[in-house]
Amino acid sequence: MSDVAKVAGVSHQTVSRVVNGHPNVREETVARVRHAISELGYHPNSTARALVTRRTNVLGALAVDTTLFGPSQTLAGIEQAAREAGYFLSIVSADDPSPDGVAEAMDHLVQQSVEGCVAIAPQRELVHALAALPGPRPLVAVEGGEGAGFPVAGVDQEQGARDAVRHLLDLGHRTVHHISGRSDWLEAEARVHGWREELRAAGRTVTEPLPGDWSPRSGYELGRRLAELRAEGEEVTAVFVANDQMAVGVLKALHEAGLGVPGDVSVVGFDDIPEAAYLTPALTTVAQDFTRVGTAALELLLGALDAPSADAPADRTVPAVLRVRDSSAPPPA
Amino acid sequence: MSDVAKVAGVSHQTVSRVVNGHPNVREETVARVRHAISELGYHPNSTARALVTRRTNVLGALAVDTTLFGPSQTLAGIEQAAREAGYFLSIVSADDPSPDGVAEAMDHLVQQSVEGCVAIAPQRELVHALAALPGPRPLVAVEGGEGAGFPVAGVDQEQGARDAVRHLLDLGHRTVHHISGRSDWLEAEARVHGWREELRAAGRTVTEPLPGDWSPRSGYELGRRLAELRAEGEEVTAVFVANDQMAVGVLKALHEAGLGVPGDVSVVGFDDIPEAAYLTPALTTVAQDFTRVGTAALELLLGALDAPSADAPADRTVPAVLRVRDSSAPPPA
DNA sequence: CTGAAAGCGCTTACAG
DNA sequence: CTGAAAGCGCTTACAG
Known part of the structure; x- marks a missing residue:
């Protein structure tokens, strides 16, 4: 950033201002800075920014057995929704739903300072382990069953x-x-x-x-x-x-x-x-509709992020839909 | 960290030393610090650490259409291998293999200061787009086809x-x-x-x-x-x-x-x-064996990370194996 | 074995 | 509209 400042002939905080789109910068200055940025191929250092803003912009996702169709689809839905919301998504899988396995996985996320987390938590044991953990918060569960202390998104x-x-x-x-x-x-x-x-x-x-x-x-x-x-x-x-x-x-x-x-x-x-x-x-x-579930989970998480104090966030339930094809018919006479 | 230092009655850098397992700290001091850490529920701030060490410890993964069996399995293999190697894994999906779509996805990874990236790149167009991009480096491709300038892991x-x-x-x-x-x-x-x-x-x-x-x-x-x-x-x-x-x-x-x-x-x-x-x-x-492919890709990436100058890193090819079952037989007489 | 100092690359008030 | 200063929470030499 200081290199850019030097090339553009301004201070580094003016560079910061144009990078962050702040108002109150002369147009000509903006142009000069932008020019210097592209000339130098400058990219803001997200780590430094995160340190001062205290926002990492990364969300965590706990995935389970992705050989199964549902979980892998849901993960894709979450990823998409996270990106659209401007977040990075860090994933960790828990092959082992035991308290230890979950603790280890969640610790990985905590270490990374995620701002929030969505856990695909289809097993009862996993939900319990999650509830007992200090883990990252806010946390929303997918297919998790109510009453564990965090909002849940899932199919009916x-x-x-x-x-x-x-x-x-x-x-x-x-x-x-x-x-x-x-x-x-x-x-x-x-x-x-x-x-x-x-x-x-x-x-x-x-x-x-x-x-x-x-x-x-x-x-x-x-x-x-x-x-x-x-x-x-x-x-x-x-x-x-x-x-x-x-x-x-x-x-x-x-x-x-x-x-x-x-x-x-x-x-x-x-x-x-x-x-x-x-x-x-x-x-x-x-x-x-796993994509909708993923989207719903992320909306829940974003809501919790915006209003951390809001109590009892509503769960989100996506309807299941029957598709009648050829394997069902009246019983033999 | 300074809170921990205060409680333990030492300087913050001594805390840093025990957190990072440095030698040359009196056992009793270590114990005091550890005690303070658990008492305060302290977690080192990974962002601050990343800023000074210039290592984010995060690897990026570019995923494609995870409704397909292969890609979703491969991603799981990569995640597992990354975690075992002590890295975080940030994923981004490219539904769109066009240069623009890939550029946007990779930019997301660059912004996050990933140390390296593995791209599931099964489409020709995607590989070309990847090769043309400044993007994150080192980069290894999965199922990507040789000659694009980065090592490739894949099934034969x-x-x-x-x-x-x-x-x-x-x-x-x-x-x-x-x-x-x-x-x-x-x-x-x-x-x-x-x-x-x-x-x-x-x-x-x-x-x-x-x-x-x-x-x-x-x-x-x-x-x-x-x-x-x-x-x-x-x-x-x-x-x-x-x-x-x-x-x-x-x-x-x-x-x-x-x-x-x-x-x-x-x-x-x-x-x-x-x-x-x-x-x-x-x-x-x-x-x-998608898991092996994922592992191989990560090994390639880790190798490139260790020896950035090493030229022409060898590709990794995993054999495919025929499984004969009941749908094949001699032709009708 | 332990502490004082400097600095990683940013942003945020505060001045001007 | 723009800059000088402070500080985010760490680690890394450097002293002692």
Whole structure:
């Protein structure tokens, strides 16, 4: 900056003024300074600026298992929103949702003096660990479940699950089986809950959920189990699968068992991954708008940054939307 | 820090010494300082430190379309490797590979004073834009293609493609059709090249590649085209599809056309997405180890950081590995 | 083993 | 409209 000042023949604070667009600088001076800046290829040192303004302009993001579709999409949404708001985004992943793992990850963010943080926190354990930590504040959670002391942005999982079940019931199925996600995930729990409640509200039998782990493999195994149940005489005509990846496995298992979808069994997934519409049969599923969730989370964070004292910031819930395709139909006559 | 010094009854630079683990501090002093630190919940200000050491400890990552499996996996690999190396990772995405879009994204990184940058640069245009930019340096590219002036880490796309074709040829197919990826992507080009060369080396007919765009939808459309070609009398017994998502669409199109896989047509994909093994039939594909690519990219960057003068840093190539499953078999008799 | 001094590159009042 | 001064919170030689 002092080099620029020298070349332009002004003091370094005049340079600062033009860099920061302050008024009260003669036009000709501005021009001279700008010229010197581009001539020297000068870039303001963000570190020095941050030191004096006490604003780093960086936000932190805690990411989890990005091999999963949802988390990786959400992260992209957050990044985009952060950049639009003029912030830098520093990410750290927590492969390990234990208190220690989370503490280490958050410490990384704290060390960096982030101004705030959004945590993708789909697991119950992770949310608890986050709440217990001094960590960076303000903090907003994505898919985190309420009551942990920070605002939450997420998709209305329960509504999505209810819509899926209702769709199947409307088709004429007497009940709907469920293959659930990892039990430590809040989303898995919310979908189980929505599924169960919709069934109860309709006065239908509620079977035991088959516990999956989100992976195609577990979907496959549980799909086989479903076929066995059917072979044993249980009425299995429809299944709501907690995510599309498992649904892929279910489709395969059912096919191998000689069961037609949707002829014998209807299948509904969750997520609407890009492949969903091109599976055989095209998968009926519940779409989540992860980009909107990311944007909503960032709005919440920005709000907290603007008004740190505001108590009880409202959560943000994005609706889930059912997309009916070819894997669901009326039950066999 | 001065508060800590006061509480511990030492000067602030002694505090600095214990924080930075310098030798030559009396044990008892260290203990007193540590005590004061934890009592006050003190965290060193990374900004102030960065200002004086001239090291921000942050690395930048340029990400592209993270809805795609590969890029999002690679990013995760980079993040992990960066953290292990003690760096922070700031990400910025370039949805737009044009010079302007890239310039804006890289500028964001420059403003942040990153010490180096790894760019996921799968498109030719993006690589050129990167090379033309003053941008942050050192810079290493992932999947970027050589000759742009910075080291590159990536999977051996050509070898992967050749392996896929060889596998099909060994099965007895006379030739192999190809559904390619987005033509502006270097990986798409490398796979086309590998496919073509392997066919040529074996003296087989090289058909015109069918140009896809990576999406399941384009796979579906091109799969239909393939079925038409076959109906018109062309010998279509095997197809190498440039990624698994398109292969999903191809499988659907073939199925709808009444063509069996692998009975009538063998299909081989690329990527080995989690769903691949659970499609019907389980997809033979070429796996890429994105985590290793991310790690390799970071090693390259760290090397460049250590020895900025080292000329012609070697590129790093990770082998692709063919995974034979159920979608490939000998041609119909 | 420990402290006084200088300085990293900026911005923010304060003068003029 | 513009400059001299102080200070953000650290680290790095330099003394002692």
